[in-house]
Amino acid sequence: MNRKTFAVAAIFFLASLAWFVINVVWAVARRGSMADLLIALFFLIAGIGMMYNEYHKKKRRHLADVHKHRIP
Secondary structure, eight states, X not given: OOHHHHHHHHHHHHXXXXXXXXXXXXXXXXXXXXXXXXXXXXXXXXXHHHHHHHHTXXXXXXXXXXXXXXXX
């Protein structure tokens, strides 16, 4: 897992979660558009997917640390 990329994915997830919650409140209180709610839901799912993929990435070793004459 790359910490910087995971942090970006976490920020995207939190921003899309806030946007989704605002759209839900707006839809309940003012009869907002369901298309806006659906778009926010898709962004929320994308944020979850980004965080999941970044968390489960295999840690890679730097090229300088790997023995270049040995085949893994």
